[in-house]
Amino acid sequence: MTSDGRHLTDEGLMDVLDGAAGGSSARHLAGCASCAERLAEAREGLSLARAADVPEPSDLYWQAFPRRVAAHIEAAGPSPRRWRGWLVPAFATALAVAAAVAIVPRPEPEATPAPAHTLAAWSALPPAEADPGLPVLQAVASDLDPAVECGGLAECLADLSDEESQDLVQILRPAVKDGSL
Amino acid sequence: MIEQALSPAFPIGAGLARPPAVGLRVDDREAVLACQRGEREAFDGLVERYQRDIYRLCYRYVNDPQDANDMAQEVFLKAYRAIDRFRGDSSFSTWLYRIAVNTCLNFRSSRRPEGDPLPDTLPDGHAGVLDAMVEDERARRVREAVSRLPEKQRATLILKIYHELTHEEVAGIVGSSVGTVKANLFHALGNLRKMLHVEAGK
Numbered sequence: 282m283t284s285d286g287r288h289l290t291d292e293g294l295m296d297v298l299d300g301a302a303g304g305s306s307a308r309h310l311a312g313c314a315s316c317a318e319r320l321a322e323a324r325e326g327l328s329l330a331r332a333a334d335v336p337e338p339s340d341l342y343w344q345a346f347p348r349r350v351a352a353h354i355e356a357a358g359p360s361p362r363r364w365r366g367w368l369v370p371a372f373a374t375a376l377a378v379a380a381a382v383a384i385v386p387r388p389e390p391e392a393t394p395a396p397a398h399t400l401a402a403w404s405a406l407p408p409a410e411a412d413p414g415l416p417v418l419q420a421v422a423s424d425l426d427p428a429v430e431c432g433g434l435a436e437c438l439a440d441l442s443d444e445e446s447q448d449l450v451q452i453l454r455p456a457v458k459d460g461s462l
Numbered sequence: 463m464i465e466q467a468l469s470p471a472f473p474i475g476a477g478l479a480r481p482p483a484v485g486l487r488v489d490d491r492e493a494v495l496a497c498q499r500g501e502r503e504a505f506d507g508l509v510e511r512y513q514r515d516i517y518r519l520c521y522r523y524v525n526d527p528q529d530a531n532d533m534a535q536e537v538f539l540k541a542y543r544a545i546d547r548f549r550g551d552s553s554f555s556t557w558l559y560r561i562a563v564n565t566c567l568n569f570r571s572s573r574r575p576e577g578d579p580l581p582d583t584l585p586d587g588h589a590g591v592l593d594a595m596v597e598d599e600r601a602r603r604v605r606e607a608v609s610r611l612p613e614k615q616r617a618t619l620i621l622k623i624y625h626e627l628t629h630e631e632v633a634g635i636v637g638s639s640v641g642t643v644k645a646n647l648f649h650a651l652g653n654l655r656k657m658l659h660v661e662a663g664k
Binding site for chain 2: 290291292294295296298319322323324325326327329330331332333334335336338343346347349350351353354357
């Protein structure tokens with residue numbers, strides 16, 4: 282028994298096995314058959330465990346192993362985390378582009394050249410500014426979401442002419458450069 | 463997926479990557495930093511340095527060379543994928559062992575364990591051959607018994623006895639206190655002895 286009248290704990294016996302126990306453990310073991318027996322069993326287990334070598338593969342195996350690991354990494358594809366790493370900024374950029382597209386005013390279509398000879402039927406129409414319905418139309422148009430106007434963002438982008446696309450690039454480039462996107 | 467694979471028993475640490483601590487082996491530190499910069503070839507050096515340790519750990523865990531090979535490759539794949547999160551709080555080898563032990567705990571072999579049964583009749587030969595065969599058979603029985611220990615006891619015994627890690631290092635890998643590691647090891651040794659004695663009919 283130890284000085285407090287108890288057997289050695291598993292941890293204490295392990296310390297004895299490691300040679301790290303104090304003198305009180307040794308004194309206890311000298312007078313306690315139970316603890317001495319448990320210690321002897323653990324010592325035998327340790328001796329048995331140490332007798333088991335692992336069969337060693339050949340040098341050729343070890344030479345090829347890094348290549349097999351590299352192939353395994355290659356076959357497994359990019360790690361999900363790395364993929365998420367670029368997805369987030371890409372998604373943020375896409376959102377910023379979408380927002381920019383939604384607020385960029387679309388260029389007015391080029392005016393049709395006036396006919397050389399004014400037809401009488403057209404010349405009889407009043408000018409647009411004189412139309413009493415124009416203020417109403419303007420009020421309605423100002424409330425329209427530009428994205429809705431072209432049926433959604435994807436449609437807006439798809440409908441852009443080359444010239445409009447270049448304009449959009451010109452508009453977004455400074456923002457991308459200064460990191461505000 | 464990777465987080466799930468690594469997390470169940472012993473956490474390997476998470477959070478944003480930061481430069482590994484100065485306490486790392488210099489060659490490990492340089493290789494880890496290179497990997498974190500995206501230089502995959504730098505990982506080959508780490509594989510070469512630790513392949514034997516990891517293979518042996520896996521082998522002792524499953525007692526099968528094919529499974530050990532598959533597991534060791536899996537360990538390095540997981541390490542490569544998680545290396546951005548390696549912060550250098552522990553040595554690289556401790557971190558790698560932690561991944562290996564988690565991989566071992568999660569591994570379920572699709573193969574039946576293959577023994578190396580002795581032939582019915584032993585060939586005539588000089589005593590050295592017979593001794594070697596007896597030794598091989600004894601070692602096989604011990605490996606088999608080790609692979610049947612409860613998981614925590616098995617991990618503790620393998621890391622402490624065969625990889626000669628300190629109790630503190632083992633505790634860091636298996637996520638237990640030093641006292642628990644010592645108790646687990648003590649039970650593992652006792653159980654190993656009992657299993658081998660039962661097999662031997664003692």
